Amino acid sequence: MKKVEAIIQTSRLNAVKEALQETGVDGMTVSEVRGHGRQKGHTEVYRGNEYTVDLIPKIKLEIFLPDNVVEQAVQAILKTAKTGKIGDGKIFISQVDEAIRIRNEERGDLAL
Amino acid sequence: MSKRTPHLWIALLILLAGAAATAFSHSVPQAKSQAEAPGNARTERVSSQPRIPPSPWLFIAPSIGNAARLNMKVKVLEREVQQAQMAGDNSWVLASAALVLLMTGPGLALFYGGLVRRKNVLATMMQSFILMAIVTITWVLFGYSLCFHTGNGLIGGLGYAFLRHVGPQPNPGYAPTIPQESFAIFQLMFAIITPALITGAFAERMKFSALVVFMVLWSIFIYDPMAHMVWGAGGFLSSAGGAIPTLDFAGGTVVHITSGISALVCALYLGKRIGYPTEPMPPHSVVLSFIGACLLWVGWFGFNAGSALSAGSLATSAFMATQVGAAAAALGWTGAEWIRNKRPSLLGAVSGAVAGLVAITPASGFVGPMSALAIGLTAGIVCYFMVSKVKHWFGYDDSLDAFGVHGIGGTVGALLTGVFASSVVNPAFKDAAGRPLPLGLVNGNGRQILNQLIAVGIAWALAGVVTLVILKIVDATVGVRVEREHEIQGLDLAQHGEEAYNFET
Numbered sequence: 024m025k026k027v028e029a030i031i032q033t034s035r036l037n038a039v040k041e042a043l044q045e046t047g048v049d050g051m052t053v054s055e056v057r058g059h060g061r062q063k064g065h066t067e068v069y070r071g072n073e074y075t076v077d078l079i080p081k082i083k084l085e086i087f088l089p090d091n092v093v094e095q096a097v098q099a100i101l102k103t104a105k106t107g108k109i110g111d112g113k114i115f116i117s118q119v120d121e122a123i124r125i126r127n128e129e130r131g132d133l134a135l
Numbered sequence: 136m137s138k139r140t141p142h143l144w145i146a147l148l149i150l151l152a153g154a155a156a157t158a159f160s161h162s163v164p165q166a167k168s169q170a171e172a173p174g175n176a177r178t179e180r181v182s183s184q185p186r187i188p189p190s191p192w193l194f195i196a197p198s199i200g201n202a203a204r205l206n207m208k209v210k211v212l213e214r215e216v217q218q219a220q221m222a223g224d225n226s227w228v229l230a231s232a233a234l235v236l237l238m239t240g241p242g243l244a245l246f247y248g249g250l251v252r253r254k255n256v257l258a259t260m261m262q263s264f265i266l267m268a269i270v271t272i273t274w275v276l277f278g279y280s281l282c283f284h285t286g287n288g289l290i291g292g293l294g295y296a297f298l299r300h301v302g303p304q305p306n307p308g309y310a311p312t313i314p315q316e317s318f319a320i321f322q323l324m325f326a327i328i329t330p331a332l333i334t335g336a337f338a339e340r341m342k343f344s345a346l347v348v349f350m351v352l353w354s355i356f357i358y359d360p361m362a363h364m365v366w367g368a369g370g371f372l373s374s375a376g377g378a379i380p381t382l383d384f385a386g387g388t389v390v391h392i393t394s395g396i397s398a399l400v401c402a403l404y405l406g407k408r409i410g411y412p413t414e415p416m417p418p419h420s421v422v423l424s425f426i427g428a429c430l431l432w433v434g435w436f437g438f439n440a441g442s443a444l445s446a447g448s449l450a451t452s453a454f455m456a457t458q459v460g461a462a463a464a465a466l467g468w469t470g471a472e473w474i475r476n477k478r479p480s481l482l483g484a485v486s487g488a489v490a491g492l493v494a495i496t497p498a499s500g501f502v503g504p505m506s507a508l509a510i511g512l513t514a515g516i517v518c519y520f521m522v523s524k525v526k527h528w529f530g531y532d533d534s535l536d537a538f539g540v541h542g543i544g545g546t547v548g549a550l551l552t553g554v555f556a557s558s559v560v561n562p563a564f565k566d567a568a569g570r571p572l573p574l575g576l577v578n579g580n581g582r583q584i585l586n587q588l589i590a591v592g593i594a595w596a597l598a599g600v601v602t603l604v605i606l607k608i609v610d611a612t613v614g615v616r617v618e619r620e621h622e623i624q625g626l627d628l629a630q631h632g633e634e635a636y637n638f639e640t
């Protein structure tokens with residue numbers, strides 16, 4: 024069982040979500056986040072006061088998958104989240120020990 | 136029978152003609168008087184009394200009766216015309232007063248509220264709103280009297296305290312065609328917005344209790360004398376017979392210079408906000424500021440065109456100058472910002488419009504549209520540089536640019552009024568025979584610039600020195616600045632116990 028975390032451009036959320044649903048991913052958690060990678064931020068000017076905004080709004084997707092569908096999901100994200108410009112984000116994959124459905128206490132891949 | 140019929144017909148015709156003549160002679164004067172005083176209940180009631188003279192006079196002495204009748208009719212007409220003019224002028228002045236109140240709340244409250252951080256938006260709005268209440272009370276108790284009762288050259292007497300003798304009768308020295316009470320209402324709205332403008336300078340760090348005391352003292356010792364000097368009967372800067380006749384149509388010196396200079400003194404005295412200028416403090420909602428600025432623009436028509444104190448062509452001319460001045464300044468600021476910053480901002484555009492409205496205020500009733508264009512454009516560019524460059528060179532924290540926009544915009548406007556004022560627009564100066572004299576430099580009166588300069592100097596000095604004294608007094612008694620923890624927490628919670636945006640509840 025794996026956790027796939029993808030940090031993507033806010034404008035790509037819909038495309039990524041639809042592509043994931045097509046590959047059969049049932050659930051996902053989406054959050055609006057702020058952060059920066061190597062890209063850093065932009066400047067805003069209010070009446071001549073210049074502010075550097077280095078924490079940029081992004082979308083974080085979290086999905087939990089059985090090992091055998093992880094690569095498919097990653098491909099779907101790569102295909103739809105990529106604009107080719109700096110700031111497209113990153114994908115992190117990690118091992119998950121257990122998943123439990125609260126309603127009926129199912130465990131493992133059944134709970135996903 | 137057949138012989139008698141023609142007589143009957145003739146008799147009937149005569150009767151009909153007589154009836155028609157009677158009806159005609161009654162209906163004509165009625166139609167005339169109604170045309171001259173349309174739709175005013177008060178006028179009709181008065182005019183109905185002496186309309187039909189007692190008929191016996193017509194039989195006894197027709198010639199004397201006619202003269203008396205004509206005389207009486209003329210008197211009635213005169214009164215009706217006066218009352219019709221009062222109805223027209225009064226409705227515009229009252230509507231204008233409401234527009235000027237709209238400038239403070241919600242106009243200025245939104246404009247300033249959007250510019251602060253979200254933890255201080257309610258405190259900032261409260262600072263404007265509470266002045267709508269405080270100044271109203273001090274105004275009816277003694278403020279109006281100190282401004283507009285005949286006192287000495289510097290301040291008014293107490294003859295109008297508690298609004299005694301301020302009623303339906305016009306005060307011909309100020310506004311001969313509206314009740315003096317209307318004049319007092321209109322001027323009240325100016326006395327409210329002027330101190331509210333200062334709050335932009337000490338936003339996010341002034342104690343509310345200190346603000347209350349400060350503003351009461353400020354109104355008494357700065358606004359009231361300045362308004363009396365420039366606009367009051369016997370004021371020594373008055374354009375109507377003052378020692379140094381100054382042109383200030385709607386409050387360049389009285390409103391914008393006094394508030395702008397006091398703002399600078401407050402910003403210097405209170406010091407910078409914690410974290411300024413290293414911590415970012417961007418406006419928490421430019422949307423609110425936009426709505427506020429647009430309301431200010433609309434309200435300013437009451438401010439300037441209402442200052443004609445009548446509904447005639449002078450109000451129209453001031454309205455036009457106001458519109459052109461605001462538009463030109465919006466373009467001036469936007470253009471300067473576009474060139475220097477590569478991107479024209481909405482906040483810049485609306486700030487420019489406000490700067491233009493400030494600058495055109497003293498000139499609005501004395502200049503035509505082309506002069507208004509020049510004044511607005513100058514103000515937009517000058518204020519842009521004050522706010523975005525000069526402020527940073529000196530490093531003071533005039534948080535919402537009350538000095539940069541009102542102090543500088545007001546000074547630019549007051550001086551340019553001395554350049555562009557024209558007797559063609561408004562014959563404000565007259566010689567002994569009642570002929571109009573030239574007003575400004577372009578009109579052939581170069582000396583006026585000197586007068587304007589003196590008035591500007593007096594406004595700067597009065598506001599600067601007295602504000603410092605008041606701040607010292609308030610600081611020694613209640614303390615002007617909030618505690619460090621409260622400032623970090625935000626004034627909404629620390630001073631007022633509430634928060635602006637509780638979306639989760």
